[in-house]
Amino acid sequence: MTSLTASLARGALTSPFKRAGRPDATLPPDRPTRPAAPVAPGPLAAYRRICGFPESGELPLTYPHVLAFPLTMRLMTGRAFPLPVLGLVHTWIEITPHRTVASAEPLELTVYAEKLTPHRRGTEVTMATEARVGRELVWESRSGYLSRHRQAAPDGTMPDGTASDGTTPTGTTPDRATPERGTTARGAGPATAVPTAAGGLPARTEWRLPGDLGRRYGAVSGDRNPIHLHPLTARLFGFPRAIAHGMWTVARCLAEAGDPSSIRSVRAGFRAPVLLPATVTYAGDATGNAFELRGEKGRVHLVGTVTRRAGASGPG
Secondary structure, eight states: OHHHHHHHHHHHHHGGGOOTTOTTOOOOOOOOEEEEEOOOHHHHHHHHHHHTOOSSSBOOTTHHHHHHHHHHHHHHTSTTOOSOSTTOEEEEEEEEESSOOBTTSOEEEEEEEEEEEEETTEEEEEEEEEEEETTEEEEEEEEEEEEEOOOOOTTSBOTTSOBTTSOOTTSOOOOOOOOOSSOOOOSSSSOOOOOOOOSOOOEEEEEEEOTTHHHHHHHHHOOOOGGGTOHHHHHTTTOSSOBOOHHHHHHHHHTTSOOGGGEEEEEEEEOSOOBSSEEEEEEEOTTSSEEEEEOGGGOEEEEEEEEEOTTOOOOO
């Protein structure tokens, strides 16, 4: 995962020189590709363990995203990418497995930046990932990443009441952005809304998350973003403690979703960070087609839906 580490370092260096919200911003046409290669069994086994997937069987639904993430970071930290990678917020993900993928199948991975979308709290970029076996598209995903910035109104004020120089009437810091409950999930065709928090889903089980979960998942996935590693590094970015990886929360929930071959698509929206250590509740309906992750006082961290193939059922 040295390429991912290098991309993180490059992102830290280039982010201060990028200005989000430029009206003339365009996305790079590049499509970084990893040639077909078998999945390494050791890292895959570690990923299965930390996310709660079975020890054997089909490739976990979220694993191609992990394998392709170094390519995504390489593209997002390049000079031609218009948004600063530091501070980007992963707001939603949509996964479409076109068929189950065996762990031994060699995957060719491609990523590209699909579109920029104006957002009331900044600019959102949709990143696409595709996995192929030979020429067959077997898996794809779309992810939304929000670059938070304020845009001045004609009178020079911001939507939250701050002046164009960033100050507020009280001298306080404007609220942090929270991922929206309805964001565009596809680059073409009708907009796909990220599912809204149900709030009434019955609790199924409780998970105790240790303080070092971010470091452990980072070692497995290669995503060693400092907000996940230690309270000290997390505080540099405004978090009181290290936070869990959003993709770990999705993966852990999908490990409870039943037979992966029955799943036609998954949509999930990230609502609030999980501060570590934590005790969280996995909630879902009887079919396994709607789920959410809740924390203290019922705060919703993640909400998602699963669409099944015709005639398929959820967890037994």
